[in-house]
Amino acid sequence: MVDIDVPIWAARLGVLRRGRLWSHRELAERLAAAADESARDRLPTLETLTSMIRLWEAGERRPDEWHAELLCRAFGVDEAELFVGDAAGTTLWHYLTGIPLLPGMFTAEEEESTGRAIEAPRRADDRTVSYFRAILDAYTRTDLRPADTISVLRPVFAGIAEFRHDASSPVRRAFLLLATENAELISRLHHEAGNPRRALAWSDEAVRDAREAADALLEAYILAQRGGLSDTAGDPGGLVDLAVAARERANLPARVDALSRHHEAQGHALAGNLDMCRRRLEESAQSLAEPGDDTPYRFDCSTQAHNTLCAGCLVDLGHARDAIEILEQEPPKPPPTYATAYALARMAHAYADAHECERSVETARKALALARQTGALRALRELAKVQIPPQEARHLRIRL
Numbered sequence: 001m002v003d004i005d006v007p008i009w010a011a012r013l014g015v016l017r018r019g020r021l022w023s024h025r026e027l028a029e030r031l032a033a034a035a036d037e038s039a040r041d042r043l044p045t046l047e048t049l050t051s052m053i054r055l056w057e058a059g060e061r062r063p064d065e066w067h068a069e070l071l072c073r074a075f076g077v078d079e080a081e082l083f084v085g086d087a088a089g090t091t092l093w094h095y096l097t098g099i100p101l102l103p104g105m106f107t108a109e110e111e112e113s114t115g116r117a118i119e120a121p122r123r124a125d126d127r128t129v130s131y132f133r134a135i136l137d138a139y140t141r142t143d144l145r146p147a148d149t150i151s152v153l154r155p156v157f158a159g160i161a162e163f164r165h166d167a168s169s170p171v172r173r174a175f176l177l178l179a180t181e182n183a184e185l186i187s188r189l190h191h192e193a194g195n196p197r198r199a200l201a202w203s204d205e206a207v208r209d210a211r212e213a214a215d216a217l218l219e220a221y222i223l224a225q226r227g228g229l230s231d232t233a234g235d236p237g238g239l240v241d242l243a244v245a246a247r248e249r250a251n252l253p254a255r256v257d258a259l260s261r262h263h264e265a266q267g268h269a270l271a272g273n274l275d276m277c278r279r280r281l282e283e284s285a286q287s288l289a290e291p292g293d294d295t296p297y298r299f300d301c302s303t304q305a306h307n308t309l310c311a312g313c314l315v316d317l318g319h320a321r322d323a324i325e326i327l328e329q330e331p332p333k334p335p336p337t338y339a340t341a342y343a344l345a346r347m348a349h350a351y352a353d354a355h356e357c358e359r360s361v362e363t364a365r366k367a368l369a370l371a372r373q374t375g376a377l378r379a380l381r382e383l384a385k386v387q388i389p390p391q392e393a394r395h396l397r398i399r400l
Contacts, residue, residue, distance in 0.1 A: 004095060006059035009083045011095040014057040016075050016082075019100035021148040024057075025050045027074065034073035042066075077103055093118050098155030102138060106131065118159065121166035128167075129174045132160055136182055140298045142337035145375035146193035150186055157182050173213060180209035181297065184222050188299075191229050192338050194377025199229055220249035221256050221297050227263030239267030253295040258287035262309050269313035277313050300339060303330055308343040311350060320353035338376035341367055345382035352386045360386060 004011060017027050028049040035043055043049065055061040063071060072079050081103065090108070093115040094101040106114075114131045117124040135156055139149050160182060164175040187202035203226045210219035223246040227239045243264030246252070252260065261284035268277035288301060307330045311323035327350060332343035344367035351360035364383055371379040 004092065006057070007062075008091050009062070010057055010059035012082060012091045012101075013053075013071070015091060015094045015101040016077075016103070017053075017057070018098075018152065019094075019102055020075075021144060021152055024053045027053055030074040031067070031070045034070045039066075075103070089115055097159060099159055100135065100139075100152050100156070102135070105134060105138065117163075121163050122168050124163050124167040124171050124175070126171060126174070128163065129171055129178060132156065132163075132175075132178060136178070136185065137298065140185060142300065142339040143335060143374070146189040146338060146377075147375050150189050150193065153182065153186060153189075157186065176209060176213045177215060177218065180206050180213060180215075180218055180222070183209060184225055185298065187229070188225065192342075192376060192378050194381060196229070200226075203229065216250040217252070217256075218297075220246040220252055221259070221295075223249065224252075224256055224260035224263060225299065227260065227267065236267045236269075236271035239270070240264050243267065254287045254290040255295045255299075255301045256297070258284040258301065258306075259299065261287065262306070265313050266309065266316075269316040272317065274317050274319075277317065281310050281313065304333060304343060305339065308332070308339075308346055312346050315346065315350050315353060318353070320350045323350040324354055324356075336370055336373055338371070338374040338379065341370040341374055341376035341379035342382060344370060345379040345386070349382060349386045 006014075017024070022030070025046065028046050031049060031053075032040065032043055032046065044052070052061070052063075052067070056063055068079060068083065072082055075082065090101070090111040093099075097118060099118075110127065110131060113125075113127055117128045136153070139153060141149075157179070160175055160179045164172055164179050167175055183202050183206035187199050187206060190196075190199040190202060203222065206222045207219065207226070210222050223242050227242040227246070243260040246260040247257065261280045265277045265280035265284065268274075268280060285306065288306060307326050311326045314320070314323035314326070324347070327343075327347045332340045332347065344363055348360050348364035348367055351357075351363055364386055367379055367383055370376070371383070
């Protein structure tokens, strides 16, 4: 077994924390929350507890019995799973690769099999593909901060990239397809995190991979999603062309067809073409209403997503009242996601354009709080466009 510079239990603390996307301070906060109310006075300050966690993960100190119990409560594992060396091999390969460890998702056999494949890619098989796909599915959630998700997926993508080059031929193409979907997902995450250059670069990577795989449907899906990078492209005609090209590549399932028409509508809205925008939005709604679509790709096709996009098109066209009518029919749901933050920012924009200052300010405050909580820089950029009176905007303090 390869030696590492920390004890196995310390490595396990680190991989469990990173797999949950917790910072050292966030883990400290969870330890404080896990303590019984009567015992919380015994805890050090959050700053001191954060420093202790760093020392534990470095293997320089070992948690005492009480702190070990709090760690087990915070992670939802028992003491044997956290501190005993039965899963040393699993901990080791997760520690060395940075691929997140998600307790309870995989069996010990699946972990061992994937570890062997990491060591020798030609051992990879369908189970290895399923393992990596399950990890991607686990992090395709809009309640996670986009920048944090990009960070945790970076080593996953590196692992997939190695398999797509070095695995045996029966599974190499499966990894290529998985790499393509992953690149498209990271493109969207960069878009939400406010990094247009990286969003377009990862989209380019996804298109190249789809073409290498000769998968027309996947290429069409990626082109349709690329059209959604509307506030990074600055080219309405190009967005329309991408959406049309997506439908020309393959006979699209209903949800992907709706996606392409969504983003074509955005292009028409930015170009000021009301009739074509409305026509494409109506067509996308019809596609979404079709039953029996089993599209395998991961994207949001909810009513809220559709309504937010429709309202956004109307805001771009200068029809704020119509946008408000749509958004108030299905107001953004309260769960803390970057999608909800963007929906609220769009609503604040619509209220401002309709000269409903008080409602705009109230909604902008909610959007700002949620954008900061979820790391939704795209929502912050949208809020920066909202025309709010200076005396009110001063209190919002929107900083990009």
